Each structure stands twice: as structure tokens, then as C-alpha cells.
Amino acid sequence: MKLSELKGKTREETATLLGIDPEAAALEHFLALGLPDKKSEEYRYFRVEKLLERDYKILDYVPKAIQEAEKIVISDGVVTHAPKGLRIYNERCQTMDPVHFDPLYYLSHLLSPHVIKIDLDGDTDIEIEHRFTQSNTLINYRIVLANQANRHATVFESFREEEIEDTLVLYGYDILVAPDSTLRILKNQLMQKNRYAMVASHRIQLAQRANALIKSFDLGGDMGLQLIKADLDRYAHIDAGHLLYLNHEAQRGTVSKIIHKGEHSTSHQEAKNILDGNARGIFDALIKVEHSAKYTKAHQNSKAILLHEKAYMVAKPQLEIYIDELEASHGSTTGQLDEKQLFYLRSRGISYTEARKMLVIAFANTLIDQVKDHRHQDIIKASFEEVFYSGS
Amino acid sequence: MKTLEIKNIHAKIGNKEILKGLDLDLEPGKIHAIMGPNGAGKSTLSKTIVGHYDVEVTEGDILYKGKSILDMEPEERALEGIFLSFQHPVEIPGVNNAYFLRTALNAKRRHEGKEELNAAEFLREMKKHLEMLGMKADMISRSLNEGFSGGEKKRNEILQMLILQPEVIILDEIDSGLDIDALRAVSEGINMMKDGKRSFLVITHYSRILDYIKPDYIHVLKEGRIIKTAGPELVAHLEEHGYDSIVEEA
Ligand SMILES: Nc1ncnc2c1ncn2[C@@H]1O[C@H](COP(=O)(O)OP(=O)(O)OP(=O)(O)O)[C@@H](O)[C@H]1O
Ligand SMILES: [Mg+2]
Numbered sequence: 001m002k003l004s005e006l007k008g009k010t011r012e013e014t015a016t017l018l019g020i021d022p023e024a025a026a027l028e029h030f031l032a033l034g035l036p037d038k039k040s041e042e043y044r045y046f047r048v049e050k051l052l053e054r055d056y057k058i059l060d061y062v063p064k065a066i067q068e069a070e071k072i073v074i075s076d077g078v079v080t081h082a083p084k085g086l087r088i089y090n091e092r093c094q095t096m097d098p099v100h101f102d103p104l105y106y107l108s109h110l111l112s113p114h115v116i117k118i119d120l121d122g123d124t125d126i127e128i129e130h131r132f133t134q135s136n137t138l139i140n141y142r143i144v145l146a147n148q149a150n151r152h153a154t155v156f157e158s159f160r161e162e163e164i165e166d167t168l169v170l171y172g173y174d175i176l177v178a179p180d181s182t183l184r185i186l187k188n189q190l191m192q193k194n195r196y197a198m199v200a201s202h203r204i205q206l207a208q209r210a211n212a213l214i215k216s217f218d219l220g221g222d223m224g225l226q227l228i229k230a231d232l233d234r235y236a237h238i239d240a241g242h243l244l245y246l247n248h249e250a251q252r253g254t255v256s257k258i259i260h261k262g263e264h265s266t267s268h269q270e271a272k273n274i275l276d277g278n279a280r281g282i283f284d285a286l287i288k289v290e291h292s293a294k295y296t297k298a299h300q301n302s303k304a305i306l307l308h309e310k311a312y313m314v315a316k317p318q319l320e321i322y323i324d325e326l327e328a329s330h331g332s333t334t335g336q337l338d339e340k341q342l343f344y345l346r347s348r349g350i351s352y353t354e355a356r357k358m359l360v361i362a363f364a365n366t367l368i369d370q371v372k373d374h375r376h377q378d379i380i381k382a383s384f385e386e387v388f389y390s391g392s
Numbered sequence: 393m394k395t396l397e398i399k400n401i402h403a404k405i406g407n408k409e410i411l412k413g414l415d416l417d418l419e420p421g422k423i424h425a426i427m428g429p430n431g432a433g434k435s436t437l438s439k440t441i442v443g444h445y446d447v448e449v450t451e452g453d454i455l456y457k458g459k460s461i462l463d464m465e466p467e468e469r470a471l472e473g474i475f476l477s478f479q480h481p482v483e484i485p486g487v488n489n490a491y492f493l494r495t496a497l498n499a500k501r502r503h504e505g506k507e508e509l510n511a512a513e514f515l516r517e518m519k520k521h522l523e524m525l526g527m528k529a530d531m532i533s534r535s536l537n538e539g540f541s542g543g544e545k546k547r548n549e550i551l552q553m554l555i556l557q558p559e560v561i562i563l564d565e566i567d568s569g570l571d572i573d574a575l576r577a578v579s580e581g582i583n584m585m586k587d588g589k590r591s592f593l594v595i596t597h598y599s600r601i602l603d604y605i606k607p608d609y610i611h612v613l614k615e616g617r618i619i620k621t622a623g624p625e626l627v628a629h630l631e632e633h634g635y636d637s638i639v640e641e642a
Contacts, residue, residue, distance in 0.1 A: 358487050
């Protein structure tokens with residue numbers, strides 16, 4: 001089906017087209033926001049229309065027997081592998097955000113009323129590998145993650161695709177970060193050769209004194225957008241870091257809304273963007289501090305390096321503030337590699353290419369170094385090298 | 393044969409001609425000191441030799457071991473053995489100092505057809521020099537020159553020289569801003585490099601460093617040319633009478 005056919009349709013028409021219950025809660029929200037196009041706030045810089053106009057094959061998501069493995073594997077939206085003892089359910093979603101800003105968040109809920117729910121028990125460290133094997137297909141699934149109070153969990157996300165083409169992946173998390181807990185989510189995504197495009201739409205709810213670390217490493221070409229909404233209760237803290245290292249015709253980035261609801265909540269959001277070729281990087285990020293969120297701290301920053309004259313960065317850090325008892329800052333810069341630094345390295349016998357690579361990695365290092373696990377760090381660095389040598 | 397022959401070099405930065413027909417030969421095993429007023433073109437000369445992007449050579453030639461280097465990339469000049477200790481070394485956050493040095497050394501070793509050093513082998517080598525230069529061990533793990541004090545930056549330049557073992561060594565105001573201990577350590581590093589073959593070009597404003605590293609020649613650079621060359625006795629004269637007392641030799 002073509003998702004663009006949903007444009008301007010009534011409740012009944014939409015329900016019929018999608019083959020869903022016309023009373024589904026998500027439908028109301030989806031209709032209110034409307035199918036995104038160029039004029040939609042969230043998709044201003046991302047050519048979503050192009051993706052919605054394609055004719056996709058639709059999949060049936062039938063749960064399978066799960067095989068034991070070191071990591072969770074979700075293949076075309078179905079869990080196929082998981083570590084022993086991990087509790088994974090297929091159930092109706094009970095945690096949908098009633099006020100998400102992204103229409104595709106609701107569309108993906110409509111298309112997948114059953115979500116993959118993963119319980120993060122205790123202090124745990126898991127890897128989720130997303131696999132895509134179908135061409136010209138709409139792959140849609142939702143994941144619910146819930147950790148436990150006072151616990152520290154880490155989720156490392158990776159992506160692997162076969163020799164496919166022109167698939168659209170809509171997926172996302174609904175995450176509940178329990179009181180006094182820490183949840184770290186690290187995502188490494190190398191995209192190339194138009195095998196698939198992705199819109200990932202997340203919702204993160206932070207309970208009192210919860211900590212969330214969200215680090216995304218988006219590398220390579222192609223189209224991919226992550227939309228994140230985070231709500232912070234009292235004393236909650238979110239630390240979000242986004243690295244883009246793009247080339248060719250890439251259009252990728254982050255659209256986010258971090259909403260401070262509780263007093264003393266803190267947020268730190270940092271984007272580092274390295275853009276080569278014709279790439280466009282997107283960092284369209286709002287931090288909103290509501291009346292109820294006194295004594296909040298909110299800091300937001302974007303830095304971009306353009307390696308090619310045609311590369312382009314859309315950096316829009318924004319603060320929306322309704323109180324004055326807070327500490328907040330935001331800013332963005334765009335520049336080139338520093339010629340003096342490049343020369344210094346070359347004057348010591350390091351080749352132009354190697355010197356350039358050292359500086360590009362140096363720029364990214366502040367984010368990569370925050371990935372404490374060396375194995376994960378190595379995976380990210382390897383992706384980095386791959387993009388570097390695939391050129392512009 | 394001369395190590396480096398600078399022949400009638402004219403060089404511009406932007407639209408301004410800075411070097412105006414400069415001649416200078418560096419002899420193997422000798423220490424050449426260059427002195428001259430601020431803005432005379434001393435740093436420009438050093439940048440010209442290493443192929444800095446600011447500088448455009450409009451006339452003349454520079455020969456290294458008899459071959460012109462003007463068409464060579466900066467990294468090729470370095471690999472061939474030309475080294476400049478910068479007047480103002482640049483800070484590079486995010487590039488680890490030891491990693492940088494090992495990359496540079498291994499580039500050189502590859503160029504010379506030698507085996508590369510692994511991290512452990514390199515660290516042993518580096519630590520030896522750190523100690524000799526009185527540098528702190530955290531210079532291994534810190535970012536290249538980031539937050540280094542003026543003296544630490546200069547010592548780090550000397551460290552690079554010791555590790556890379558170049559053949560033409562240009563030191564642009566290596567002595568500026570050094571305390572007495574640092575000056576001694578740096579001078580010691582330089583003296584260790586004397587082997588009867590290497591040539592040194594030491595740019596300085598002060599006679600102090602020349603007490604530690606005994607120059608063979610003093611050249612006065614003024615308004616883009618070498619206007620006088622003499623033995624070390626010239627230093628005392630300059631200190632007393634200043635640069636205005638020097639009249640260009642025919
Ligand atoms: N990047 C530049 N842009 C414009 N002018 C420059 C640049 N670099 C050097 N100059 C000019 O070239 C002239 C020579 O500068 P240079 O740095 O070579 O002098 P110097 O002899 O090393 O002086 P000092 O003793 O102060 O270090 C000066 O007039 C300086 O202002
Ligand atoms: Mg100078």
C-alpha cells in the first residue's frame with residue numbers, strides 16, 4: 001500500500017484502509033495531527049513525502065518461537081532470538097503517549113497494536129539487533145522497554161540488513177524509566193546504498209529521579225529520522241547525545257522535544273555533526289520547561305563540521321520556557337576542519353587523508369568516549385572508518 | 393654538499409611580499425642562528441621551508457640535499473627529514489598526544505621501509521624522552537597541546553623532534569617563555585641531536601639559549617633578507633647596538 005493514500009481521509013476510511021478498529025485510541029491522535037508532509041513542523045527538513053508515496057508490501061507480524069542467543073534479534077519486526085531468561089512479551093500497548101507530536105508515532109501504533117515488550121530485570125546489559133530482509137516493504141513495529149527502580153540497564157542497538165532495497169522501517173520505543181534507575185540506550189546505525197529508510201519515533205517517560213542516557217550514532221548515507229519525546233518528572237535527568245557522520249545524499253538527524261514537568265529536573269543534549277558530500281544533517285530540538293518545573297537545568301548544544309561545500313546542517317536548538325527559576329543555555333556552531341590543525345599534523349609527516357581522519361574522529365570523540373563499553377566503542381569506531389573511506 | 397640551500401626566495405603572505413630575495417645555506421652538522429627584529433620575516437622563512445599554506449613563493453628555490461622541495465607537500469618534506477618547531481604550536485582537542493606521535497613516527501618508519509612500532513614499544517620510547525625533558529607522565533594521555541602551558545608546548549615540540557629524528561631542524565623561538573629549567577632541558581634535547589650531520593636553524597631573540605647551544609653562525613634577517621652573517625661574536629654586538637647598527641653587506 002501507499003501510505004500517502006491516507007491523506008485527508010475520514011476516520012472510517014482510514015480504519016478501512018489500514019484494516020483496523022475505527023475506535024482505536026491512536027486513530028484519533030493520528031487524524032488530529034494528519035499525515036505528515038513538507039508543511040509539518042517535525043518533517044520540515046526531511047523529505048518524508050517521498051517515502052510515503054512509495055508502494056510497499058505489508059507484512060503480517062506473527063510471533064515466532066524464540067531461539068536462544070546472546071542478543072535479541074528482531075527480524076522484520078518479529079523477535080527471533082533472545083538471551084535465555086529474558087522476559088519478552090507480545091501484547092497490546094498500554095503505555096501510548098496521549099500527546100506525542102509525531103503523527104507517525106501514532107501511525108506505527110495503529111499498524112502495530114501489539115508491541116514487543118521487553119522487561120529489563122535488575123542490572124542488565126542487552127543488545128538488540130534489528131534485521132531487515134525484505135525489499136519494497138513497510139516494516140513496522142514497536143518496542144516497549146521497562147526497567148526496574150534502583151537498577152541500571154544498558155541497551156545497545158545495532159542494525160543489519162540484507163541486500164534489500166527501498167524498504168521503509170517505522171519503529172520506535174515506548175520507554176518507562178523507573179524511579180531512581182538508570183537506563184542507557186546506545187544506538188549505532190550505519191546506512192548505505194538506499195537499502196532502507198527509517199523513521200524512528202520514540203517516547204521516553206522518566207519517573208522521579210530517573211536517569212536516561214540516549215546516545216545515537218548515525219553514520220553513512222540514506223534517509224533516517226529519529227523523533228524523540230521525553231517527559232521528565234521531578235529530579236529526573238536526561239543526557240542525550242547525537243552523532244551524525246553523513247555523506248553522499250544522506251538526510252538524517254534528530255527531531256526532539258524534551259519536556260521538563262517536574263521540579264529540579266535536568267537535561268543535557270549535545271549534537272555533533274560531520275557532514276560530507278551532499279548530506280543534510282538535522283538537529284531540530286526543543287526543550288520545554290513547564291510551569292511546574294521550577295529549578296530546572298537545561299543545556300543544549302549543536303556543533304557541525306562541513307567537509308564539503310554542498311553539505312548542509314539544519315541546527316535548531318530551541319528553548320521554550322514558562323518560568324524564570326531555572327538555568328538554561330543553548331547554542332549552535334557550524335564550521336570547517338581547522339586548517340592550522342590539519343597543517344600541524346601534516347608537518348609531522350602524517351598524510352592529508354590520515355590527518356583529516358584524525359581531526360574528524362577527534363571532533364566525534366567527546367561523544368564516542370561516553371560509550372564506556374569498549375566493545376561497543378569499537379563497533380562505532382569501525383562504522384566510522386567505513387564511512388570515512390567510502391568518501392563523499 | 394649543503395643540507396639546505398635557500399636561493400633568492402621571494403615569498404608573499406596574502407598580497408604582501410615578506411621575503412624579498414633571501415639567500416641562506418645550511419651546512420651539515422652546523423647550528424645556524426637567525427636573529428632579527430619583530431616582523432622581519434623569520435617565522436615566514438620557517439613556514440616557507442615546511443610548505444605552509446599561508447605562504448606563496450613567487451621567485452627563487454629551496455634545495456634539500458640538492459633537490460628542490462617547493463613542489464613537495466608538507467608531509468613529504470617532513471618524511472624526508474625537515475622539522476619545524478612552531479613558534480605557536482596549535483592545540484588539537486580530541487587527538488591523543490601519544491597516538492599522534494606514534495602515527496607520525498610510524499608514517500616515517502613506513503616511509504623508510506622499517507617496521508611500525510606497536511603501542512607498547514612506542515610508549516617505552518616516549519617515556520624515556522619524557523623523563524629526559526622533565527615532562528609529566530600525563531602528557532601521554534592528554535590531548536595534543538590542549539591546555540598545555542607555554543613551556544609544556546615547547547617541550548612537546550622538542551619531544552616530537554627527539555622521536556622523529558629529523559635532519560633539518562628549524563626551531564622558531566623555542567626559548568620564548570621558558571623558565572630556566574625548561575630552557576636547560578630543551579637545550580639538552582637539542583644538543584643530543586647534534587651528530588655532525590644534522591643542520592639546525594635556531595630563530596631567537598635572546599642570547600641566553602645560545603649559551604647552551606653554541607651556534608656556528610649568526611645571521612641577521614631584516615626586511616625579508618639576510619643582511620649579515622658572522623660568527624657567534626656578533627650576538628654581543630647586537631645586544632649592545634641593536635639591529636639598526638647592521639648595514640647590509642654587499
Ligand atoms: N597570516 C598572515 N597574514 C597577514 N600578514 C602576515 C601573516 N603572517 C605574517 N604576516 C606578516 O608578515 C610579516 C612577517 O611576519 P613573521 O611572523 O615572519 O615575523 P617574525 O620575524 O617571525 O616576527 P617575530 O619576531 O615577531 O616572531 C609581519 O609583518 C606579519 O604581520
Ligand atoms: Mg616569528
